[in-house]
Amino acid sequence: MAGYALAFWAPPGNQGPAGPVLQQTPAGIEVKGRGRFRTPEAFEAMLDGLQTMLTTLLERSGSDANACPVIQELDVSQNRLTLEQFETLFVSMGVAGAKVIRYRMFGCPTLDDQVLQSLSNFLSGQVTADTAPWELHLSDCAITTDGFLALMDAIETSDLYPRPCPQNPAKGIPLYLRLENNYIAEDAIQQKVDAGLIQTFTKQMGPQMSFPGGPKVNLLARGALSSAWDMSSRAAKIV
Structure with missing residues (x-):
C-alpha cells in the first residue's frame, strides 16, 4: 500500500471537495490547507487535529529519543493567516x-517581513539538523529585502544546510527555496550568490547538489543563471 493514504482525518468544517485537510500516509502527515482557512476557527481546528496526530506519533515512538514525527507536506498557501497564526504554527x-x-506558504498576502522574521527565529532557535525543512515555498507573498536578509542570516549562521547526502558523504543538499514575485532587491540576492550562500537553478536544470561548507540554498531563478534573479513585473515596486 506504499504511496497511498492509510488513514484520513478532517477537523469539523474543514471537509470539502478537496478532501480532508489532514492525512496520515506511509511517508508522514500531509496538511492540505491551500486556501481553506477562511476563518480563525478553521485554522484552529486544523492545528488542534495536527497536534493530536503528532502527539500520537510521539507516543508510538516510545523511548526512542531520536524519533521525530514527520510532516511530509505542510501546505497553508493562499490563505490570509495572521502573524499570530504563523507564529503559533512554527x-x-x-x-x-x-x-x-x-x-508550502506561497500566495499568502499576509506573509510579510514580520512573518519571515518569525520563521527565521524558528530556524535559528527551534530547528535541529534532524528536523530542518528540506523545502520552503514562499513565492507570491509580501516579503521585502529586509525579510529576505533576515532569512539568509538565519541560514548562514546555522549548520542546518547543506544537509548530508546519504548516498555520497562528499556532497550536500541545500535548502530548496522559492521566492519569486516578492519585493526583494535583485542586488541583495546577487550579493548572497556572490558570497557563495546561494546557488540558483532553473526548472529545466533542476536543483543542484552542494558540498560540505558549500552553498546552503538552492534558489529557483526564472532567468539565465548569469542573472541571479528575474524580478519580472515586481521590479518597479522596489525602485
Missing part, C-alpha cells in the same frame, strides 16, 4: 520536534 512544530519536509 512554535507548535518546534514543541513537537516535528520534521517538516516541505512548507
Whole structure:
C-alpha cells in the first residue's frame, strides 16, 4: 500500500471537495490547507487535529529519543493567516520536534517581513539538523529585502544546510527555496550568490547538489543563471 493514504482525518468544517485537510500516509502527515482557512476557527481546528496526530506519533515512538514525527507536506498557501497564526504554527512544530519536509506558504498576502522574521527565529532557535525543512515555498507573498536578509542570516549562521547526502558523504543538499514575485532587491540576492550562500537553478536544470561548507540554498531563478534573479513585473515596486 506504499504511496497511498492509510488513514484520513478532517477537523469539523474543514471537509470539502478537496478532501480532508489532514492525512496520515506511509511517508508522514500531509496538511492540505491551500486556501481553506477562511476563518480563525478553521485554522484552529486544523492545528488542534495536527497536534493530536503528532502527539500520537510521539507516543508510538516510545523511548526512542531520536524519533521525530514527520510532516511530509505542510501546505497553508493562499490563505490570509495572521502573524499570530504563523507564529503559533512554527512554535507548535518546534514543541513537537516535528520534521517538516516541505512548507508550502506561497500566495499568502499576509506573509510579510514580520512573518519571515518569525520563521527565521524558528530556524535559528527551534530547528535541529534532524528536523530542518528540506523545502520552503514562499513565492507570491509580501516579503521585502529586509525579510529576505533576515532569512539568509538565519541560514548562514546555522549548520542546518547543506544537509548530508546519504548516498555520497562528499556532497550536500541545500535548502530548496522559492521566492519569486516578492519585493526583494535583485542586488541583495546577487550579493548572497556572490558570497557563495546561494546557488540558483532553473526548472529545466533542476536543483543542484552542494558540498560540505558549500552553498546552503538552492534558489529557483526564472532567468539565465548569469542573472541571479528575474524580478519580472515586481521590479518597479522596489525602485
